[in-house]
Amino acid sequence: MSLLVTAIVPVFNGERYLRVALESIFSQPHRPLQVVVVDDGSTDGSAAIARSFPEVEYVFQPNAGVAAARNTALQRARGELIAFLDQDDRWTPDKLAVQMKVLAEQPDTDFTYCRIRNVLEGERPAWLDPRFVDEDSVTFMPGSLLVRRRAFERVGPFNVSFVNGSDTDWLLRARDAGLRIAVTQDVLLLRTVHDGNASRNYATSRRDVFAALHGAIRRRKAAGS
Numbered sequence: 001m002s003l004l005v006t007a008i009v010p011v012f013n014g015e016r017y018l019r020v021a022l023e024s025i026f027s028q029p030h031r032p033l034q035v036v037v038v039d040d041g042s043t044d045g046s047a048a049i050a051r052s053f054p055e056v057e058y059v060f061q062p063n064a065g066v067a068a069a070r071n072t073a074l075q076r077a078r079g080e081l082i083a084f085l086d087q088d089d090r091w092t093p094d095k096l097a098v099q100m101k102v103l104a105e106q107p108d109t110d111f112t113y114c115r116i117r118n119v120l121e122g123e124r125p126a127w128l129d130p131r132f133v134d135e136d137s138v139t140f141m142p143g144s145l146l147v148r149r150r151a152f153e154r155v156g157p158f159n160v161s162f163v164n165g166s167d168t169d170w171l172l173r174a175r176d177a178g179l180r181i182a183v184t185q186d187v188l189l190l191r192t193v194h195d196g197n198a199s200r201n202y203a204t205s206r207r208d209v210f211a212a213l214h215g216a217i218r219r220r221k222a223a224g225s
Contacts, residue, residue, distance in 0.1 A: 005096060005146075006034040006079030010069035014087030015045040017192060022053055024090040030097060036076050038069040046087075067158035067166035070142070074157055080149050084142035088192045091143070095188040099146035102182050110154075110179040111147035113140055114188040121194040136187050142167050143189045151179055165207075176223075 007025050011018055018037075025035055034057065037050040041063030050058045061072055070084065081100070085091060095114075102112045115136045155174045158166040174181070 002030065002032065003081055003100070004032045004034060004079040005030060005081045005083055005100075006036060006073075006077035007083045007085060008070055008073040008077065009035065009037045009050075009085050009087060010040055010066050010073070011037055011042060011046045011050065011087040012040040012063065012066070012069075013042045013044045013046060015042075015049055017088035018046055018049045019052075021085055021087055021090060022050070022056065024093075024095075025085060026053070026055065027093050028091065028096045029093075030100065034077065034079055036073040038073045040064060040066065040069040065160060065163065067160045067162060070166075071157040071160065074152060077149070082145075082147045082149060082152065084145055086141075086143050088194070089143045090190040090192070092188050092190065094186075096146070098184060098186050098188055102184055103146065103148065106180075106182055108180050109148075109182045110151040110174070111145055112182040112184060113138075113144040113146075114184045114186055115139075116141065116144055116189040116191050117187050118191050118193045121192055138183055138185070140167065140171050141189075141191075143191070154179065 009018075009021060009025070014021075022035070022037075025033070033055075035053070035055055036057045036059065039047055039050065039058065039060045041061065047058065047060065050056050057076065059072060059076065061069065074082070081103070083096065083099075099112050099114065103109055116139045117136050151174065154177050155170060159169050160166070162169055
């Protein structure tokens with residue numbers, strides 16, 4: 001029997017992109033599939049879009065940030081495998097198939113992530129390096145992941161004290177916990193680049209990354225490594 005995959009989609013005022021994101025999940029051939037959308041206090045039409053998909057499990061919570069929204073969904077996740085997608089990005093049609101094959105062939109691997117392609121919408125935002133416009137890269141971000149449930153049991157949930165860096169913090173904690181990671185060179189995530197991306201807040205992102213790195217240093221010193 002095929003493993004249940006839980007796809008987690010946090011959304012905050014994402015009506016502009018959410019339908020396309022969800023369609024990219026439901027276009028995956030793999031079943032069974034649990035899709036959990038956590039609405040982090042949206043005031044636009046995000047709720048109506050999410051609820052227009054009968055298979056979606058829609059959850060509303062007061063605005064608490066993307067890390068808290070992902071954690072809320074993790075509490076509801078029933079799948080042995082966990083995947084993520086941001087409201088303005090898209091999976092390629094073979095995303096789950098490729099990554100599930102990696103995990104099936106490498107049973108000791110705890111999670112895998114893939115190459116992404118930045119897809120520019122409109123003019124290039126000032127925060128995006130021109131070298132990365134419409135280019136592929138191996139980038140760790142939640143939408144690129146497929147994770148075994150056991151990984152979250154060992155590492156724990158996302159740290160809600162981070163605004164933009166909870167994913168980086170989680171990766172560093174996973175490495176410190178000794179999790180096994182596989183990277184596939186397939187482009188499986190299309191990242192929509194626009195002037196509303198969270199990455200536009202460069203100062204906050206940089207602060208969060210530094211805090212995550214300092215946390216990793218402290219853990220390694222405490223472990224004597």
